[in-house]
Amino acid sequence: QRQVVESGGGLVQPGGSLRISCEGSGSIFSPYMLRWFREAPGKSRELVASISSGGSTNYADAVKGRFTISKDNFKNMLYLQMNNLKPEDTAVYYCNAFNAYGESIFDWGQGTQVTVDS
Numbered sequence: 001q002r003q004v005v006e007s008g009g010g011l012v013q014p015g016g017s018l019r020i021s022c023e024g025s026g027s028i029f030s031p032y033m034l035r036w037f038r039e040a041p042g043k044s045r046e047l048v049a050s051i052s053s054g055g056s057t058n059y060a061d062a063v064k065g066r067f068t069i070s071k072d073n074f075k076n077m078l079y080l081q082m083n084n085l086k087p088e089d090t091a092v093y094y095c096n097a098f099n100a101y102g103e104s105i106f107d108w109g110q111g112t113q114v115t116v117d118s
Contacts, residue, residue, distance in 0.1 A: 001107065002026035002027045002105060004024050004025075004106045004109045005109050005110075006093060006094060006095055006110070006112040007022075008020035008112055009113045010114070014118055017082060018085065018114060019080065019082070020080045020082070021077060022034075022109075027097070027106065029071060030053060032053060032099060033050060033053065034051050034069075034095065034097050035048075035095065035098060036048040036049045036078070036094070037093070037095070038089075040091040046060065047060060048060050049063065049068075049069035051069045051071055063089070080093065080095075086116060087116045088116075089114060091113075093112050094108060094109060095109070
């Protein structure tokens, strides 16, 4: 069974930083496009950041310059470093891997809650 487990979320004040992690099991990350998504209350899930198999990255405009996506192929881990957090970053964050057809590789995890509040 191919699963991802997100972790590292929590409560942080505006302007603070947090690093969240995603661990995959049942398949490896390295051949795939890896993506972080987030889902805020009352909103649809949105793409936050992507990293290709070759290491190229892309970010949503809302997080560009503040968030950094990275991966460790040896550990089968995906990370999202979030700096200068804002209340509008509050959401449940999810990760997954995608093949060339845009199909997800892993079952979706439970996500990790990030709350930005003073």
